[in-house]
Amino acid sequence: MGASEVLTDPSSLYDVGNGEYSDTYTMLTVRNALASVQNGESERYEELVQSMQIIKGADHAVWADLVTILNALSGSVACIDIIHHRKLLSSVFGMSLWDLKPHVMEALVGLLISLAATSGKYLDSCLNMLIGHFVPPRWVIDRLSQRRVIDQKTDVLSQVHGAILKISLLVPLAPSRLLPMLAQQMPKINKKDNVVVMYVENLFKLESSPIGQVGSSMLFMMVMERLRDLDLEIDWDDILQDDSSRGMFDMELEDTMNEGEEVGLFWNLMYQNTSGGNVVFESLDKLMVISFDHLESCNLDGRLDQVFEKLFGAFENFILNTYKSKVSQFLMFYACSLDPENCGVKFASKLMDIFLSSNKPRPTRQVSLSPLCSNVSYSLHNTLVLMTTWLMSAIAYLASYLARGKFLPITYVATMLKRLVDECADYCGACNDDIRPEAHQIFYSGCQAIMYVLCFRMRSILNVPLFRSQLIPLESILMHRLNPLMVCLPSVVAEFLKQAKAGGMFVVSDAFIFDDLLESELSRAFGGPERLDTFFPFDSCLLKSSNSYISPNFIYWSMVRPTYEEDDDDEEDAEIIVNGDEESDEEEEEGDLDYSMNKMSITPKHSFKNKMERDGLLKMPSMIRPSISPQSF
Amino acid sequence: MEGLKLTNAELLVYIHPSKSGNKLKAICRELSSLLFQYDEIFDGVLLAFDVTVKSKGAKILAGLNPYFGVKVEASLLLFNPKPNSLVEGKIVKISPETIHVIVLGFSAAVVTDIDIREEFKYRMRNGEDCFVSSSHKRHVLKVGTMLRLQVESFDEEVMHIAGSLLPANTGCVKWLEKQSEEALHMDRLVLICTLFFT
Numbered sequence: 001m002g003a004s005e006v007l008t009d010p011s012s013l014y015d016v017g018n019g020e021y022s023d024t025y026t027m028l029t030v031r032n033a034l035a036s037v038q039n040g041e042s043e044r045y046e047e048l049v050q051s052m053q054i055i056k057g058a059d060h061a062v063w064a065d066l067v068t069i070l071n072a073l074s075g076s077v078a079c080i081d082i083i084h085h086r087k088l089l090s091s092v093f094g095m096s097l098w099d100l101k102p103h104v105m106e107a108l109v110g111l112l113i114s115l116a117a118t119s120g121k122y123l124d125s126c127l128n129m130l131i132g133h134f135v136p137p138r139w140v141i142d143r144l145s146q147r148r149v150i151d152q153k154t155d156v157l158s159q160v161h162g163a164i165l166k167i168s169l170l171v172p173l174a175p176s177r178l179l180p181m182l183a184q185q186m187p188k189i190n191k192k193d194n195v196v197v198m199y200v201e202n203l204f205k206l207e208s209s210p211i212g213q214v215g216s217s218m219l220f221m222m223v224m225e226r227l228r229d230l231d232l233e234i235d236w237d238d239i240l241q242d243d244s245s246r247g248m249f250d251m252e253l254e255d256t257m258n259e260g261e262e263v264g265l266f267w268n269l270m271y272q273n274t275s276g277g278n279v280v281f282e283s284l285d286k287l288m289v290i291s292f293d294h295l296e297s298c299n300l301d302g303r304l305d306q307v308f309e310k311l312f313g314a315f316e317n318f319i320l321n322t323y324k325s326k327v328s329q330f331l332m333f334y335a336c337s338l339d340p341e342n343c344g345v346k347f348a349s350k351l352m353d354i355f356l357s358s359n360k361p362r363p364t365r366q367v368s369l370s371p372l373c374s375n376v377s378y379s380l381h382n383t384l385v386l387m388t389t390w391l392m393s394a395i396a397y398l399a400s401y402l403a404r405g406k407f408l409p410i411t412y413v414a415t416m417l418k419r420l421v422d423e424c425a426d427y428c429g430a431c432n433d434d435i436r437p438e439a440h441q442i443f444y445s446g447c448q449a450i451m452y453v454l455c456f457r458m459r460s461i462l463n464v465p466l467f468r469s470q471l472i473p474l475e476s477i478l479m480h481r482l483n484p485l486m487v488c489l490p491s492v493v494a495e496f497l498k499q500a501k502a503g504g505m506f507v508v509s510d511a512f513i514f515d516d517l518l519e520s521e522l523s524r525a526f527g528g529p530e531r532l533d534t535f536f537p538f539d540s541c542l543l544k545s546s547n548s549y550i551s552p553n554f555i556y557w558s559m560v561r562p563t564y565e566e567d568d569d570d571e572e573d574a575e576i577i578v579n580g581d582e583e584s585d586e587e588e589e590e591g592d593l594d595y596s597m598n599k600m601s602i603t604p605k606h607s608f609k610n611k612m613e614r615d616g617l618l619k620m621p622s623m624i625r626p627s628i629s630p631q632s633f
Numbered sequence: 634m635e636g637l638k639l640t641n642a643e644l645l646v647y648i649h650p651s652k653s654g655n656k657l658k659a660i661c662r663e664l665s666s667l668l669f670q671y672d673e674i675f676d677g678v679l680l681a682f683d684v685t686v687k688s689k690g691a692k693i694l695a696g697l698n699p700y701f702g703v704k705v706e707a708s709l710l711l712f713n714p715k716p717n718s719l720v721e722g723k724i725v726k727i728s729p730e731t732i733h734v735i736v737l738g739f740s741a742a743v744v745t746d747i748d749i750r751e752e753f754k755y756r757m758r759n760g761e762d763c764f765v766s767s768s769h770k771r772h773v774l775k776v777g778t779m780l781r782l783q784v785e786s787f788d789e790e791v792m793h794i795a796g797s798l799l800p801a802n803t804g805c806v807k808w809l810e811k812q813s814e815e816a817l818h819m820d821r822l823v824l825i826c827t828l829f830f831t
Contacts, residue, residue, distance in 0.1 A: 075730040078745035120793030
């Protein structure tokens with residue numbers, strides 16, 4: 001049969017089952033079919049489109065034909081016209097790798113790469129189609145417990161990622177078009193399943209690939225945003241306040257781990273109390289876990305240091321100013337724990353830099369309100385407010401981090417404390433006469449941060465003369481007319497003073513009156529509407545699987561040794577007269593927790609809803625309430 | 634290589650008040666956001682720039698966000714390959730039907746088989762795809778070769794060049810330059826001989 005006869009005989013066009021026709025011949029045939037449309041003869045073209053339709057249960061010969069046609073189309077991309085061959089393109093982009101056998105999958109992927117690389121017109125469609133495979137169809141999700149389906153998922157995603165990489169190598173600007181598409185196709189939070197987790201797994205895979213070199217920042221932004229959204233979806237306050245077995249929540253998570261049945265009960269209560277069922281909890285937990293795993297693999301690859309910069313950028317954008325998030329921030333904590341010398345130090349330094357930034361509003365700076373520039377003034381005022389909360393948030397993160405990071409050497413903690421002390425001392429020297437707490441929010445945040453860290457690290461700091469000497473200015477700061485001891489959170493102040501006294505930290509000659517009612521109002525005033533006075537972002541992680549990653553590097557309150565706990569003999573040497581009142585002498589006789597409301601109590605004064613809750617707090621306080629002085633770390 | 638041009642421009646760059654501490658950095662950031670994108674006003678893809686701040690003052694925009702406009706003088710390197718111009722790039726992939734090239738490290742260019750002149754035949758040599766000239770055996774196009782091609786069209790949105798190897802002055806840059814040197818050398822010899830004998 002001559003070549004020309006074959007070309008005009010439609011019945012033999014695509015019959016290659018017996019291997020009679022070469023790939024070249026098939027390509028010529030396909031090209032003829034494509035060209036025929038523009039000549040007004042669409043029969044061969046229609047046949048070509050028809051042969052692309054996948055029939056369920058088709059035999060091996062049909063699949064083989066499809067492979068041949070796809071390969072031929074790969075070599076004929078230049079002959080495909082976006083308008084005349086709309087049907088064909090629609091058919092190609094409508095196919096799904098999930099429905100195809102492996103060899104057909106390869107052929108389709110080859111065609112997609114060819115389309116994307118040969119003509120710019122199809123680049124976006126090809127990338128969109130590939131990204132669409134990040135979330136499997138429902139029938140795959142429902143069968144993910146089956147080995148066969150798991151293998152298929154691995155094959156499909158391997159092909160997809162391979163194709164994206166090859167397209168990026170041939171079209172250098174493809175990643176810049178890919179990244180916005182990834183953000184657009186990111187699944188929304190769904191209370192029925194956790195497809196977000198599957199999607200993010202693919203994002204991390206991209207981050208590990210060469211595409212991550214250009215797209216890492218944006219990929220981490222996407223993940224961090226989704227973590228935050230899931231975190232905010234959960235009404236944490238609702239869960240923590242409504243629980244009837246309040247006593248259990250009073251203990252930090254670590255304390256529940258050793259209590260058998262109570263552990264399961266704790267998690268059950270947590271998961272049942274969510275408004276959206278347990279899917280959101282599970283999604284957030286799984287998302288955190290895969291994020292932790294990814295950071296670990298970055299560390300093993302030796303690139304965690306580079307990744308950390310991008311991660312911090314995402315944290316700054318999405319988490320730093322989100323005060324209701326309880327879990328997402330632990331991504332930073334975990335990254336720091338993997339590489340304390342670099343990432344661990346960097347995190348604290350960056351937070352400190354925010355706090356010490358030159359744009360920080362100083363108390364002496366005046367904003368003039370010209371009637372002609374009211375818009376400007378309004379905008380500047382808003383900027384000032386935002387900046388203040390930004391700085392307060394940074395210092396809250398720093399304090400919580402320095403207190404809880406088991407991997408942080410005490411020398412580094414002491415260095416950070418010294419900087420905070422020096423900064424607060426400078427502030428005291430330059431402040432104006434306005435004594436309203438709202439006027440000095442950043443100062444009070446700094447003081448509370450110092451006291452909070454010392455609640456955890458007091459013993460270790462005081463044991464080293466150099467570190468102790470660096471805290472000498474703290475006395476004058478705390479006794480300044482701005483009176484941080486009155487304004488800062490009562491539970492923190494009380495614990496700090498108790499330990500400072502027991503540790504012989506400094507001598508204060510002035511009388512100090514600890515009025516319970518005023519304290520709550522004052523701390524609320526400095527904390528502002530966001531209640532940054534009670535913001536301790538690295539309190540225990542409340543998700544089961546996530547916590548297992550965090551807990552080995554986390555300082556729980558119970559691990560801390562108070563300065564007053566064991567050394568009864570030392571109390572005779574204590575020179576602290578913080579209150580200057582007679583009642584404090586009586587306290588020295590007690591080594592246990594003192595819950596008198598009028599004394600330096602370790603229990604929190606705020607958020608008391610009823611007497612029963614207050615009684616419940618007779619045990620070790622919960623997450624935001626440090627109650628025991630620090631062990632040596 | 635054609636398609637590149639250096640141009641001077643006077644620009645007015647608007648900066649957010651929070652960036653007033655470091656104007657130059659803010660200006661560079663604004664202009665950097667235009668890099669590797671086609672701009673109609675510049676009539677080309679911005680590849681690089683150099684700025685000088687001309688004015689000491691800046692006009693503040695009225696409105697909720699008081700951006701201020703800084704006048705700058707900028708030198709702009711632009712890329713806009715016109716049809717029938719010549720560009721050069723490195724071959725990254727060869728198949729029997731296509732040659733894929735990357736121009737200036739960012740623009741993808743493709744030459745399909747219908748735009749490759751008859752002289753070049755596809756071969757597989759030592760497991761490597763290549764196109765070999767039938768008239769000049771040393772004229773080989775393979776992965777890594779710097780290729781000179783003629784621009785057929787330029788898709789500004791994705792910066793994709795459709796190229797052609799039909800003209801005789803297209804092909805491997807190294808080989809073409811060697812050929813032109815030899816031709817020049819021959820021309821000089823002929824001239825010398827002509828002068829000598831006359």
